[in-house]
Amino acid sequence: MFNIFHNKSDLLNTISIQQELSVKDLQLVEEIILSVRGRGDKAILDYTQQFDRVLLDDIKANKSAFKLEDTGIIKTINQASENIKAFHQKQMPKEFDHQQEDGTEVSFKWRPIKKVGIYIPSGNYPLLSTVLMNVIPAQVAGVDQIIICTPPQSDGKIDPYILSVCQYLEIKDIFQVGGAQAIAAMALGTETIPKVNKIVGPGNRYVATAKQYVSNRVGIDMVAGPTELVIIADESANPTFIAGDLLSQAEHDKDAFTLLLCTQKSTIDNTKDEIIRLLKSLNTKDIATESFLNNGFAFLTNSIDECIEISNHIAPEHLSIQTKNMESLQYKCIAGAIFLGNETPVAWGDYWAGPNHTLPTSGAAHYRGLLNVLDFLVPFSVTKASTNQKSIQAISSLAETEGLMGHALSVRLREGDD
Structure with missing residues (x-):
């Protein structure tokens, strides 16, 4: 099912090639951005028809088009929101005042960004949790205006669950536009979509490339491209749990990257068998299968230290440590988010735990971490001289x-x- 490597150099070379920015993607993204700059809303409508095969009447969403009435999911969304809010409120930084020896008065302060654009992928499934994860930290930080762009469905409307969560969070400006054209619109502004100060949110490789391209005009959070998961496992790991975690990320899209680093050959073999078994019951089996065939890997290591070495070279978005000495390993590893133990599925962090699931990909965890309140705040100093x-x-x-x-x-x- 996944690609089993026996040579570390071959594995790392393959991964490195996959992480390289495509010149073809960059050329297409540049064309889209320049078109949006020159033609505004007309370009947005044309690209939506070309890529999403939808002819829009209005770029701005009809917020009254759907009302969520499932009390069970409403209650669940509310609890998840509370978990996310509580975790992010703890991140609010402190300000301070200080007087130097000569009497100079200095202060360190924070202000929220005025206007933030949030990209919410839609694609195959409604990522309503991504709305929560991106909007709530911005609201905790005190952002004045939050703008959301998300692709329309085939019926020309925003996914009803995404729309309902936007309503739940009292978001007023929602636009049914996706892809690189959405990033261009938020970075440059059009007749309908206002220019923002910063763009956050995950997306496919075109969205990630577009964010990089416009980063000289507006702030961006990070390169949050296709999902990544590395699992470090030893003989104590449960192959069924490993398979489930790999499946949970592979089902995102065909570009999702998954890697099992394991010290036990039997665990790799059993995990492969479990993936085949579990796939049969998934409605996402076609996407997950393509993902595993293209970007799913396993490697038998000589030691846990070698697992860490390879994982740190990648600096993955998600890292699951399913070993006996997991607590001590967390301090040696580089990743956007770390999940400890057999009983901690990555999906627990995707939806429920509280830490943000918008995470750095493509090795960016080497220099930045998960989306957080500080992404929506700007520090500044105040000085009053003593003469x-x-x-x-x-x-x-x-x-x-x-x-x-x-x-x-x-x-x-x-x-x-x-």
């Missing part, structure tokens, strides 16, 4: 040493004020 004579002389000396005489002059002009 202390010794400080004036010291600052002037530093400026003159750098050859910036205007800097020195601006400070010396304050001499004699205290």
Whole structure:
């Protein structure tokens, strides 16, 4: 089912090739962005017809088109929201004031970003949990205006569950547009879709490429492309659980990346058998099967240390550690999110635990982590000088040493004020 490698270099080379940015994708994305810049809404409508095969009457969604009445799912959404909100409220940073020895007063403060655009994938299944994971941190941070773009279904409407969660979270600006054209619209602005200060949210490779392309115009959270899962396992791991976790990520789309690193050959063999067995009952078996065939891998390692070495080279979006000494391993690993133990499915974090499921992919976990409240806040400082004579002389000396005489002059002009 998945591709079993016996040579570490071959495995890493294959993964490296898959993570490279496609020139063809970049060219298409550039064409889309330039078209949106030049033609605005007309380009949005044309690309929606071309890629989604939908002829839209209106880019802005009809918020009254659907009302969720399933009390069971409403209750579940509410509890998941509370878990996410509680975790993100803990992340709110502190401000501080400080007085230097010369009397200079300085402060470190935070302000929320004014306008944020959130991309919500739709594709094969309604990712209503992604609405919760992206909107709630922005609301906790105090963002003034939240704009959502999500692709329309074949009937020309937004998925009703995505729409209902947007209503639940009191989002006013919802646009039925997806792909690179949605990213371009939020970055540049059109007649209908306002320009934002920052774009967040996961998406396919075209969305990820578009976010990179516009990052010189607006802020972006990260490159959140197709999902990734690495599992580190030893002889104590349960092959059925491993198979279930691999399936849970492979079913996202055909570009999903999954890798089992294991010290036990029998565990790899049994996991492969379990995947075949479990696939039969899944409505997503066709997507998951294609994902495994294209991007599913397993590798028999000589030790747990080798598992960690390979995993850290990849720096995956999700890392599941299903070993005896899992607690100590978490500090040695690089990943967007780590899941400990046989009893912790990755899906627990996708929906329920509270930490964000918008995570860095394509090795970005080497330098940034999961989406969080700080992504929606901007730090700034405030300074009130003391005009202390010794400080004036010291600052002037530093400026003159750098050859910036205007800097020195601006400070010396304050001499004699205290």
